Amino acid sequence: MGLGDNTSSSSSSDEGERETRHHSRAGGGRGARKSQAILPRPSASSGGWLCFLMPLAFATRYLHTPPCDATADLHKLLTVAATGICVETLCFFVYMFVDTGILIKCLISLLPGAITSVIYVVALDTSWAYALAAGFLITVLYQHCYICVLRALPYTFSFGEAAVLVQGLVLFVLNATYRLYELLVLETKPLSDFDQLNAIMLNALISLLIFCVLLAVVRPLRKPVPFYLSLAVLAVVVTCTPVTKPLPLIALLNFIFREQKRLNILVFYFTLVGLTAATVGWQLRNSRRASTRVRKIFHLLIDLVFIPGIVYQCALLYISTGIALAVFTVLELFRLLEVPPFAARLKDAFNSFKDEKDAGRLALTPFCLLIGCSLPIWLTPCPCDAVAAGNTLALLSGILAVGVGDTAASVVGSKLGRIKWGKSNRSVEGTIAFVVSVLLATLLLQLTGFLPMTQAKWFATVFAALNTGLVEAFTDQVDNLVLPLIFYILVGLA
Numbered sequence: 001m002g003l004g005d006n007t008s009s010s011s012s013s014d015e016g017e018r019e020t021r022h023h024s025r026a027g028g029g030r031g032a033r034k035s036q037a038i039l040p041r042p043s044a045s046s047g048g049w050l051c052f053l054m055p056l057a058f059a060t061r062y063l064h065t066p067p068c069d070a071t072a073d074l075h076k077l078l079t080v081a082a083t084g085i086c087v088e089t090l091c092f093f094v095y096m097f098v099d100t101g102i103l104i105k106c107l108i109s110l111l112p113g114a115i116t117s118v119i120y121v122v123a124l125d126t127s128w129a130y131a132l133a134a135g136f137l138i139t140v141l142y143q144h145c146y147i148c149v150l151r152a153l154p155y156t157f158s159f160g161e162a163a164v165l166v167q168g169l170v171l172f173v174l175n176a177t178y179r180l181y182e183l184l185v186l187e188t189k190p191l192s193d194f195d196q197l198n199a200i201m202l203n204a205l206i207s208l209l210i211f212c213v214l215l216a217v218v219r220p221l222r223k224p225v226p227f228y229l230s231l232a233v234l235a236v237v238v239t240c241t242p243v244t245k246p247l248p249l250i251a252l253l254n255f256i257f258r259e260q261k262r263l264n265i266l267v268f269y270f271t272l273v274g275l276t277a278a279t280v281g282w283q284l285r286n287s288r289r290a291s292t293r294v295r296k297i298f299h300l301l302i303d304l305v306f307i308p309g310i311v312y313q314c315a316l317l318y319i320s321t322g323i324a325l326a327v328f329t330v331l332e333l334f335r336l337l338e339v340p341p342f343a344a345r346l347k348d349a350f351n352s353f354k355d356e357k358d359a360g361r362l363a364l365t366p367f368c369l370l371i372g373c374s375l376p377i378w379l380t381p382c383p384c385d386a387v388a389a390g391n392t393l394a395l396l397s398g399i400l401a402v403g404v405g406d407t408a409a410s411v412v413g414s415k416l417g418r419i420k421w422g423k424s425n426r427s428v429e430g431t432i433a434f435v436v437s438v439l440l441a442t443l444l445l446q447l448t449g450f451l452p453m454t455q456a457k458w459f460a461t462v463f464a465a466l467n468t469g470l471v472e473a474f475t476d477q478v479d480n481l482v483l484p485l486i487f488y489i490l491v492g493l494a
Contacts, residue, residue, distance in 0.1 A: 039154035041359050047160025047477045051089035053485040054167045055082040060492030074178050075381050084116030085142040089163045112139040142170045156360025176202040194315045194384050200248040201322035204238040222337045265313045280349050290353045292414050296407045303403035310395050311450045314384035321374040357478050368480035373398035376488045390452040398484035400438050401468050406479050408437035426473040434469035464490035
């Protein structure tokens with residue numbers, strides 16, 4: 001049951017019944033309640049191939065990232081973990097959708113943890129005791145979270161979309177645990193500005209995750225007064241937990257006011273926030289569903305956030321993405337839990353801007369827009385060092401794929417698209433617009449000196465634009481989440 005649900009979700013569609021039967025084979029039992037059924041997003045394929053994207057992104061990032069000795073072991077650990085939970089996802093699909101004997105199912109259940117453990121021993125030279133504990137703990141934690149998310153949010157994700165998001169969540173928890181342990185227990189070295197901001201963001205997001213889990217488990221916290229009190233406690237924890245010296249709030253203010261350029265960028269960001277609010281208000285006054293072209297305004301606005309941020313103020317952009325994700329999450333909690341006085345207005349905004357992929361209760365596409373554009377920065381170890389070394393292309397993967405390419409494809413395809421790709425509703429003209437817009441944007445950034453390019457990087461960019469454009473034309477998964485990862489993986493080949 002999801003947050004704010006008062007009744008169990010039900011469906012009379014053939015797809016819903018089929019997924020319920022699949023769940024029963026996976027251990028739900030013949031008498032499984034509807035609320036416990038795994039019901040993926042309707043009108044979408046399973047998207048099982050998406051489970052490979054996260055481990056591929058971790059593997060290819062070493063090709064376009066400068067050495068970062070302080071985090072080398074951590075990134076190896078996360079790469080192995082990403083591989084293990086990818087295997088866990090594949091085994092889950094086999095367990096759920098393939099009729100096999102009980103012995104085979106037992107072996108399938110043990111396989112991911114065993115494979116992950118072996119890789120830990122071989123790749124990281126750990127002891128077998130550590131490898132077995134870590135391998136099985138990570139894969140079991142992932143499987144539990146994956147099933148819980150699919151059950152709690154029916155009709156919200158395809159199986160592949162849920163896999164990518166839960167993989168990212170588990171890997172974030174591992175990363176945050178490792179980093180915060182280093183800071184609070186080991187205290188290995190003085191922190192740079194980026195290290196301090198990273199510690200603040202990790203602490204804030206981990207605290208927010210705990211807050212969300214408590215809301216899901218403890219129902220009385222969902223009432224307005226306990227909710228606001230819990231939110232106040234969360235704010236104190238985020239700003240006053242001594243993960244940095246001085247305390248996070250003071251450290252953040254010191255960082256912001258240290259440079260005039262940083263203040264100018266911040267003022268620019270707040271101006272964009274104002275424009276976003278104005279766009280939402282204008283659309284709500286029109287009292288109708290937003291068109292595709294209106295929704296793409298947010299893609300253009302996020303371009304204006306990320307491009308100057310990556311070029312001029314990488315560390316500020318990094319902490320800003322974490323703050324934006326936290327704000328999105330809190331606003332979504334207000335809407336889902338119907339907490340006054342903001343819930344009604346947020347509900348109206350969601351109903352106005354949602355598209356066909358927002359079939360569940362969660363506002364999926366705006367979350368995926370932010371996450372998709374931010375993932376290249378989050379995945380890249382020492383992203384600000386990568387900018388200084390001229391490896392900016394990978395960090396712009398989300399912006400080029402979604403902010404530029406997908407926007408052009410949607411606008412051109414909806415207005416000029418005549419030739420369709422087979423049974424797809426996407427047009428050849430839209431795909432051409434995707435590729436051309438990405439290449440023109442890259443060329444413009446190179447000519448202005450913002451994006452250093454080599455012949456190899458141009459080859460990788462053309463290859464990535466063509467393939468990502470074709471994926472955009474044929475996939476029925478959420479573009480905002482899928483396209484940045486594909487582009488990031490392919491430009492990593494340079």
